[in-house]
Amino acid sequence: MIELNNGKKAPEKNSSNGIFEDYLNNVVIFDNKEVLRPTYTPDYLPHRDEQIQSVASILVAALRGDTPSNILIYGKTGTGKTAVVKYVGKELEKTGESHEMPCYVIYMNCEVVDTQYRLLATLARHLGKEVPMTGWPTDQVYEEFKNSLDKEKRVVIVVMDEIDKLVRKGDDVLYNLSRINADLKNARVSLIGISNDLKFTEFLDPRVKSSLGEEEIIFPPYDAEQIHDILEQRAKIAFKQSALDETVTRLCAAFAAQEHGDARRALDLLRVSGEIAERSKSSIVEERHVRLAQDKIEVDRIVEVVRTLPTQSKLVLLSVLKIKGRLEKTGDNISTGEVYTAYKQMCNDIGADILTQRRITDLISELDMLGIVNAMVVSKGRYGRTKAISLSVPEDNTKNVLMEDYRLKPLEDFIPIMPNVAQSQLF
DNA sequence: CTTCCACGGGAACACTGGGGTG
DNA sequence: CACCCCAGTGTTCCCGTGGAAG
Numbered sequence: 001m002i003e004l005n006n007g008k009k010a011p012e013k014n015s016s017n018g019i020f021e022d023y024l025n026n027v028v029i030f031d032n033k034e035v036l037r038p039t040y041t042p043d044y045l046p047h048r049d050e051q052i053q054s055v056a057s058i059l060v061a062a063l064r065g066d067t068p069s070n071i072l073i074y075g076k077t078g079t080g081k082t083a084v085v086k087y088v089g090k091e092l093e094k095t096g097e098s099h100e101m102p103c104y105v106i107y108m109n110c111e112v113v114d115t116q117y118r119l120l121a122t123l124a125r126h127l128g129k130e131v132p133m134t135g136w137p138t139d140q141v142y143e144e145f146k147n148s149l150d151k152e153k154r155v156v157i158v159v160m161d162e163i164d165k166l167v168r169k170g171d172d173v174l175y176n177l178s179r180i181n182a183d184l185k186n187a188r189v190s191l192i193g194i195s196n197d198l199k200f201t202e203f204l205d206p207r208v209k210s211s212l213g214e215e216e217i218i219f220p221p222y223d224a225e226q227i228h229d230i231l232e233q234r235a236k237i238a239f240k241q242s243a244l245d246e247t248v249t250r251l252c253a254a255f256a257a258q259e260h261g262d263a264r265r266a267l268d269l270l271r272v273s274g275e276i277a278e279r280s281k282s283s284i285v286e287e288r289h290v291r292l293a294q295d296k297i298e299v300d301r302i303v304e305v306v307r308t309l310p311t312q313s314k315l316v317l318l319s320v321l322k323i324k325g326r327l328e329k330t331g332d333n334i335s336t337g338e339v340y341t342a343y344k345q346m347c348n349d350i351g352a353d354i355l356t357q358r359r360i361t362d363l364i365s366e367l368d369m370l371g372i373v374n375a376m377v378v379s380k381g382r383y384g385r386t387k388a389i390s391l392s393v394p395e396d397n398t399k400n401v402l403m404e405d406y407r408l409k410p411l412e413d414f415i416p417i418m419p420n421v422a423q424s425q426l427f
Numbered sequence: 428c429t430t431c432c433a434c435g436g437g438a439a440c441a442c443t444g445g446g447g448t449g
Numbered sequence: 450c451a452c453c454c455c456a457g458t459g460t461t462c463c464c465g466t467g468g469a470a471g
Contacts, residue, residue, distance in 0.1 A: 117456055135446025137455055169457095336433060356461060361434065377434065381470030384432025 027283040029243045029274050035234050036271035038264050041083050046233060047226045048080050054217050055088045059190075062103045062155040063096060067181060067188040070212050074198050075219025078262030081194050084219075085159055092157070102154040110166040116173040119166070120145055123158065142176060146183060153186040163193035164200040171208050178211040221261030228253040230263050231270055239274065245286045248273065252290055269293055302393050305370055306401045311408075312355060316363045318402050319343040320373055322416045324391055333388035336361060342416035350410055364389060372398075 034040055045052065061068040075081045089105035096103035106126045113122050117138050121131040124145040131141055149156065158177065160166065166173070180189050193212055201209050222230070231249040249270065256266035272293035277285040309317065319342040323334050340357050347354045355363075364387060368375040375387040391398070402408055 115457065132446065134444060134456065135454090137446090355459095357433080358435085358462080359460060362460095365435090377467090379468045379470095380432085381468070382429095382431065383470075384430085385467060385469095386433055 027278075027281065029240055029278045029283070029285060030238060031240050032237055033271065033274070035237045036267050036274075038267065041086055042234065044233070045080055045083055045087060046229045047222060048084050048219075051080070051084050051217060051219055052088060054215075055084060056091070058215050059088060059092050059157065062092060062157065062188075062190070063099055063101050065101055065153075065155070067155065068157070068190040069214035070178065070191040071193070071215045071217060072201070072213045073192065073194045073217050073219065075196070076221050076260045076262065077196055078256075078264035078266075079219040079221055080263060081219050082161055085161075085192060085194065089157065089159065096155075102152070103157065104154060105157045105159060107159045107161065109161045110164075111162045114165055115169060117141060119160075119173050124148065146180060149187045149189070150184050151186070155188045155190065157190055157192060159192045159194065161194045162196065164195045164197040167200055167203055171203075171205050174208045174212060175205060178208055222257070222263055223261060224253045224257035227256050227261060227263055227266045231266055234267065235270065238271075239285070243274075243284050245284055247287050248285050248290055251287055255290070255294060268297060272297055299397070302372070302398070303401050305372065306393075306398055307404065311352065311405070313363050313367060314402055314405060314408060315343055315346055315352065316360060317367060317372060317398070318408060318411060319346065319416070320389055320391060321395060321399055321402070322346075322414060324395065326416060333390050335386040335388065336364065337386065338416075339364065339389065345416065346411050346414060349414065350407060352407070361387075 035042070055071065055073075058071055059068050073081050073085065086107065089107070092103050093105055104126075106123060108119065108122055110119070113119050117134070117136075120138065120141040121133070124131045124141060127145065127148045129144050129148050131144060163174075174191075177189065177191060191212060201213060204212070228249055231252055235244055235249055252266050252269045252273065255269060256262050259265055269290065273285050273289040276292050276296065277289045280289075282289070306314075306317070316339060319339045320334060323338055323342055327334070336357070340360055343360060344354055346352075364373065364375050367373045372391075372393055373389055374392045375389045377385065378388045379385045403412060
């Protein structure tokens with residue numbers, strides 16, 4: 001322990017047991033909380049046998065030394081796509097070892113690895129190549145990867161999770177990867193793309209589209225019954241015996257089923273419910289905890305999103321809030337022009353750079369995507385076209401989070417000047 | 428039919444953080 | 450060391466366009 005106050009002895013007025021003892025003596029609800037986290041891959045995936053079989057039946061070609069067809073996997077979030085692919089991949093590598101047919105599965109999340117360069121660099125690094133984070137020309141990285149890949153006879157399965165995120169930034173990599181086999185003498189590559197977006201192939205180069213989608217597998221959402229099974233299976237490991245009220249898993253499943261059958265959400269809900277119960281010193285998780293958890297998850301999400309917004313976006317959001325404050329009675333939607341004038345004033349006040357209106361349009365659209373505001377383009381006839389913006393998160397809450405940012409602090413009491421409104425109200 | 432305001436696509440640019448070469 | 454190359458990102462500039470009120 002580090003002594004912080006110059007040798008002066010800290011007064012021991014906290015309970016004689018120390019601050020943690022109290023908590024340790026609390027009723028424990030969890031046995032193993034890890035199994036409720038999204039990162040955990042269980043050994044058995046209920047209600048996904050069919051999909052596992054499909055993937056396996058395609059990948060089995062690898063064990064015979066052939067190149068498996070490329071696969072595209074579709075399905076909404078939390079339908080077990082990633083879990084299934086990882087599971088089958090693990091099995092494939094294991095079986096490959098015992099059959100002396102080396103198979104490697106390289107898993108990548110394209111939300112993180114979202115550019116050509118980074119994708120190729122990650123692949124090369126998986127093969128033990130040193131590639132700098134930046135600096136090289138892309139084709140050099142490609143060559144590196146190709147050469148080290150081709151050194152021995154093997155089949156490499158490249159899994160690209162959230163592949164739709166990658167496609168938006170140009171599909172050159174996918175084109176190159178899908179043709180790489182023509183350049184290889186020993187090794188073989190096959191691709192698995194995982195997408196949340198059913199329509200993402202529309203933006204794809206037709207050549208890539210046909211090669212990538214040789215096989216397509218669709219993961220339907222779970223229904224409430226199936227989610228319930230999943231929860232039961234994990235809850236058995238996660239919770240102490242009889243710590244769960246019978247209705248709890250049912251309720252979690254029902255909530256998640258409403259949201260397009262997202263199992264990940266259901267597990268989150270169950271875990272947070274447990275945590276809330278634990279904190280409120282209840283020995284069992286009850287229905288009310290689930291309802292509390294439902295709210296908490298949503299609030300946490302928003303707070304986190306708003307907090308991590310770039311300053312410029314925060315300014316835009318604050319403009320919306322400020323104008324909303326002034327329009328309270330009318331409850332009108334806000335237009336881009338209004339936001340932009342308020343935004344400019346605030347930038348001046350705190351000495352921030354002023355971005356162009358074009359850029360602000362984009363920032364507003366981003367806020368819309370994040371679900372913080374709602375922006376709809378409307379045509380107001382003679383008075384032109386604009387976005388009708390309204391807030392879709394609690395006002396006070398959001399404001400507090402924004403004010404945590406020291407750069408925005410001086411704007412706490414800022415009042416936007418709105419010529420059209422102010423004048424008509426004054427006279 | 429005109430008019431108006433901002434939407435939103437696309438090109439161009441600036442800047443960053445990292446190469447490699449002479 | 451100076452210098453130029455490269456990918457990636459955020460931004461500005463330019464501009465054609467939508468669509469209902471007037």
